[in-house]
Amino acid sequence: MQIFLISLLMVSILSLLYSIGEILSFSRNKFSWMLSIALVSIFIMSLHAYLLFTGIMLEFPFLLGWYIPFNLLIGPFFSRYAAQRLKLPFLTKLFPHVIPAIISILGLILFHLDGSLYVKENILATMKSPTASREFPYLGFLNLHFLVYVFISGRKILSSIGYRKGIEEKYSRIMLFILIMASMVSLFSLIGFLFRSIVFLEVSIFLLIMILIGIYFLRIREPEFFGELEKIVRKGRYSKSRLKDHDLKNIQSELEQLMENDKIYCEEDISLKSLATELGLSQHQLSEFFNDFLKINFVSFINRYRIREAKKLLLEERETTVLAIAYQVGFNSKSAFNSSFQKEVGCSPSEFRNKN
Structure with a gap:
């Protein structure tokens, strides 16, 4: 003892x-x-x-x-x-x-x-x-x-x-x-x-x-x-990766082009599968690219671009309603837009517009 x-x-x-x-x-x-x-x-x-x-x-x-x-x-x-x-x-x-x-x-x-x-x-x-x-x-x-x-x-x-x-x-x-x-x-x-x-x-x-x-x-x-x-x-993990035969920088470049130039995120029905098809990847490959390479999930990635575009429109198109802007950037409801905006910016879309 x-x-x-x-x-x-x-x-x-x-x-x-x-x-x-x-x-x-x-x-x-x-x-x-x-x-x-x-x-x-x-x-x-x-x-x-x-x-x-x-x-x-x-x-x-x-x-x-x-x-x-x-x-x-x-x-x-x-x-x-x-x-x-x-x-x-x-x-x-x-x-x-x-x-x-x-x-x-x-x-x-x-x-x-x-x-x-x-x-x-x-x-x-x-x-x-x-x-x-x-x-x-x-x-x-x-x-x-x-x-x-x-x-x-x-x-x-x-x-x-x-x-x-x-x-x-x-x-x-x-x-x-x-x-x-x-x-x-x-x-x-x-x-x-x-x-x-x-x-x-x-x-x-x-x-x-x-x-x-x-x-x-x-x-x-x-x-x-x-x-x-x-x-x-x-x-x-790389030896088991579904992306080991792909150029990750090239995928990132193509993805940025779809986001910046084509503004594909504004499509309300955009999905991981449809975006993967645009990039010539499988759904699993794109998911791995987001999670392991960009360190972000698909929904957060798309919403980040949507919110960035919404912030721009809220200031440039002051006569346009918040709901109209929400639909314009790809959200299918005002509540989803408000929730994502609050999470990303720290205030509601209306508060952001009033402050600026």
């Missing part, structure tokens, strides 16, 4: 120091805050366990269980960080993945409103026999949440690189090893909770310490790790 407590303390200290380092490096890497939140979550989770098993939690019963929301943040924030650093299109919207943490916060508020006596009894029971509480096995399922995100991240990264390249390339092998280690932490922890085994929990904590130390030395020895891995991902 003593080794377990020392291990928890080590994880707390390492994750806290590492998260502080990420916060300090924010100016060099704008995604550091995501990794920092994940590391702070590990710090809170391990510190909570230390306080609980040593009995210190009796002095602060209101802290019981508050590691759960942070536990549910680790997977989403680690995965989002990897996706952003490697420029991979998954977990593009973070909020839906934070909902379980928000729900757990509401549940904990209700739990603590139920009275502090039950809370203290729970702490005392844990001190006498850490694995005896009836809630203990159920807490193990929190590890499945993290395991799902490890699986999603690993699958996306490897499918982008290519499974064969993933084994051959040095940096992808390192990433694969980290993901396997993270999976083992979750699995051993899950087994430890389900079978009420401190031994398995000790192993999971030991592996987590190894991961934190390993990542620390990796950042020192390979400061460009994510940069090199991103190059491998980019090469892997």
